[in-house]
Amino acid sequence: MKMTxxxxxxxxxxxxxxxxxxxxxxxTNIVVQVPYAEANGYGxxxxxxxxxxxxxxxxxxxxxxxxPVELEFDLGIEINDYGQPVTVIKDLKLPTIKx
Numbered sequence: 001m002k003m004t005x006x007x008x009x010x011x012x013x014x015x016x017x018x019x020x021x022x023x024x025x026x027x028t029n030i031v032v033q034v035p036y037a038e039a040n041g042y043g044x045x046x047x048x049x050x051x052x053x054x055x056x057x058x059x060x061x062x063x064x065x066x067x068p069v070e071l072e073f074d075l076g077i078e079i080n081d082y083g084q085p086v087t088v089i090k091d092l093k094l095p096t097i098k099x
Contacts, residue, residue, distance in 0.1 A: 001075060006046065006068045007031035010057035028056040030089060033068070049075070051089040062094055069095065 009031070014024040028051045033044040051060075063069060076090035 001073050002070055003032040003034070003073055004068050004070050005030055005063065006033050008057065008060050008063055008067070010054045012054045026054050028052055028054055028060070030060075030092075049073075049087060049089045050078075051092070060094075066095070071095070 007030075009029045011025050011027050011029060014022070016022055029048045030051050031046050031048045034047045036042065036045050072093040073089050074091040075087055077085050078088045080086050
């Protein structure tokens with residue numbers, strides 16, 4: 001599936017919730033544009049997909065200063081920490097860099 005990437009972000013956070021439970025967030029997110037047209041609006045919305053751990057962020061450095069860019073994605077499903085299925089990016093085809 002081809003989508004237009006508009007943002008790449010690394011999230012590394014840990015702490016204690018209000019309930020006193022420890023948490024750890026360690027992921028890379030890729031934000032894409034999704035076109036939509038409804039009776040009350042049209043244009044683009046943003047959708048964020050998880051792309052592995054925060055360490056994956058470095059692999060996407062070739063996209064720096066090239067966004068927005070259209071890429072080919074393979075999507076899949078993972079179960080999050082709360083037992084809910086979430087759509088994630090399993091693989092993406094990075095553009096070749098011409099020197």
